[in-house]
Amino acid sequence: MRIGIIGGGPAGYSSALLAGILGNQVVLFEEDTVGGVCLNRGCIPVKALIKVAHGLNTVKKIETSGIKAEVTGIDWEKVKKTSQLASRRLVAGVQNLLKKRKVEVINAHAELKDSGVVVANGKEYTFDKVLVSTGSRPRIPPFRVAKNVWTSDDALNAKEIPESIGIIGGGVIGIEFAYIFRSFGSQVTIYEIMDEILPGEDKEMASSLRKEMEKIGVKFKLGVMVNEITERKGTFTIKYTDGGKESADKYSRVLVAIGREVVADGLSDLIEMENGFIKVNRMMETTMKNVYAAGDCTGGQLLAHTAYHEGEIAVFNMNGRNEKVNETYVPRVIYTKPEFAACGETEERLKEKGVDYQKEFFPFTGNGRAIAESETRGGIKMLFDTNGKILGGAILGGYASEMIHIICVSMKNGVTARELFHTIFAHPTYSETIKEAAAQFLHLPLHGDGG
Secondary structure (H helix, E strand, O other), rough: OOOEOOOOOOHHHHHHHHHHOOOOEEEEEEOOOOOOEEEEOOOOOOOHHHHHHHHHHHHHHHHOOOOOOOOOOHHHHHHHHHHHHHHHHHHHHHHHHHHOOOOOEEEEOOOEEEEOOEEEOOOOEOOEEEEEOOEEEEEEOOOEEEOOEEHHHHOOOOOOOEEEEEEOOOOOHHHHHHHHHHOOOOOOEEEOOOOOOOOOOOHHHHHHHHHHHOOOOOOEEEEEEEEEEEEEEEEEEEEEEEEEEEEEEEEEEEEEEEEEEEOOOOOOOOEEEEEEEEEEEEEOOOOOOEEEOOOOHHOOOOOOOHHHHHHHHHHHOOOOOOOOOOOOOOOEEEOEEEEEEEEEHHHHHHHHHHOOOEEEEHHHHHHHHHHHHOOOOOOOEEEEEOEEEEEEEEEOOOHHHHHHHHHHHHOOOOOOOHHHHHOOOOOOOOOOOHHHHHHHHHHOOOOOOOO
């Protein structure tokens, strides 16, 4: 079977690899560099910068452990090269894998013309099945914005560390860049229209992360409406409304991070859209016969790992299977210090649905490894139904980005609080807090006050 894939981001390139493994003839169209936003301008380079920021912050506080050290300077260009190198290594790896799987890569802008017909470089290509994985781009704000205001792409390639920066949006992108720039010395303020950062996440845990960021000097203006961003002689002014009062603040730079929108040039005339994204069913089929879609262009959580999953489902179904997407247990992670991660429901959503639940929280102040490593900020919050089934969980601190998968796998496989309690966790580990939360649900608070 001949498969055409438009877009070489996480959904596109992973689908191409899988289709190649399954014996399909695959053509991947990518007008830029394979890897998409994630490998080139998002997940990977940003995490590389965050790693350097972690190291910088460690040096700043290591004297409390008896080590005398100081930061004598920051070579920003070299820092950026570290980030760029991480991207290049992964992109090269993907390119080699595509070659190994005999995927033909055409570096050109491609458009879907009809069912099974793709046009690129003025030439028509015909396929049995087509996957659209065109991704997303930074959302255009609904207010007037000066020409040189940054998107996340611009922030990643900043020529210098700004003296001060105002960030519009308290979601994942805004929070991570706030952590990066504050760590490197910028004065940072986040403007968020909602009454708490990370809209849609557990408010209690989001509030705890905000307070940790305030401790390192990040400022927050919550419940404000940004009306305009102007620029004059290199100084940016954010004009906003706070409680009915008009105010204005000045910064060296401004970053707008209010979400992303679909890249779907020419698609709306062919495929049905829904809420601004390509409409698909759980088999990742669009409304056009033999045309599938996956990744950011279909909306949802706009995460690279979700895109991988959706692309896999689409390819399996192209090859005659009957697989359906299940995004109930998708982990959500923010790579600040402390890290934040969550899976499943939040308290707010459970209350809206009228679901009975029991909350258990175990702090890292009661965890052996956290105490040994002086990383006692935060803790784990787990939500159980009356029978001990896990409904959701959130972690602030520890190795939250790794720990959250224990909760995801447990939820997916119906593991209960009792089964978690009877699981042996290595000691000392941050993951023991998961068992401690389960123990509290069972009224067996071994090392905590709950239960």
